[in-house]
Amino acid sequence: MCDEKNFSPGYSGNISARYGEGMLITTSGSSNGFLSKNEIVYTGFDGLSREKRKKPSSEKFLHIEIYKKRPEINFIIHVHAPYLSSFASAGRDLMAPVMAENIFYFGGIPLSDYALPSSRELVENTVRYFDKYDAVLMANHGVVVASKTIEDAYLKLELAESYAQIVLNTEILGGAKMLSEEQAQEVLSLRN
Numbered sequence: 001m002c003d004e005k006n007f008s009p010g011y012s013g014n015i016s017a018r019y020g021e022g023m024l025i026t027t028s029g030s031s032n033g034f035l036s037k038n039e040i041v042y043t044g045f046d047g048l049s050r051e052k053r054k055k056p057s058s059e060k061f062l063h064i065e066i067y068k069k070r071p072e073i074n075f076i077i078h079v080h081a082p083y084l085s086s087f088a089s090a091g092r093d094l095m096a097p098v099m100a101e102n103i104f105y106f107g108g109i110p111l112s113d114y115a116l117p118s119s120r121e122l123v124e125n126t127v128r129y130f131d132k133y134d135a136v137l138m139a140n141h142g143v144v145v146a147s148k149t150i151e152d153a154y155l156k157l158e159l160a161e162s163y164a165q166i167v168l169n170t171e172i173l174g175g176a177k178m179l180s181e182e183q184a185q186e187v188l189s190l191r192n
Contacts, residue, residue, distance in 0.1 A: 013077070014057035016075070017074060020042075024041070025057050028057055062144065066146050072148055074147070080142035083165045085142050087168075089139075089141075098176040100187045102160075105159055106133065106156070107133060109135045109137055109163075110136055112129060
């Protein structure tokens with residue numbers, strides 16, 4: 001569905017699922033919109049493919065380190081959704097309390113510092129936010145969303161992209177009216 005919503009155009013992005021002592025991850029150069037079973041590879045947490053002639057995504061270590069940091073996470077989606085990627089490329093996070101839903105589901109969506117795609121620095125810059133957040137914008141790159149279930153990861157991605165579009169639209173209309181700190185805390189209290 002990532003391609004139907006234009007979240008993952010062309011060959012961009014990658015998806016993984018925790019599996020056994022490693023993960024199932026899309027192969028390098030695959031398209032999230034046209035995946036076949038041959039474009040999923042079992043990869044250990046050492047980053048090595050467990051299947052001959054199948055090369056895991058170059059972003060494999062981003063997925064591995066999120067799984068290591070958050071044992072309850074089972075699915076990760078990394079895409080270049082247009083609105084979220086626009087905020088990432090503008091160097092802007094989505095932490096402002098504009099809508100209750102964003103506060104409730106995310107607590108905010110931070111922006112990690114830029115680093116070369118697939119680099120160790122990119123992994124470190126991004127993963128550090130996963131102690132507190134389930135979605136992180138990657139500067140001049142895209143977004144990564146992690147969750148316990150694939151459905152929740154995908155729906156959070158959809159919510160985040162919609163939220164980015166709404167924030168952009170509010171700027172066209174003269175700027176968002178922020179929720180107060182008290183109102184934001186009331187929304188967060190609904191999580192319990």
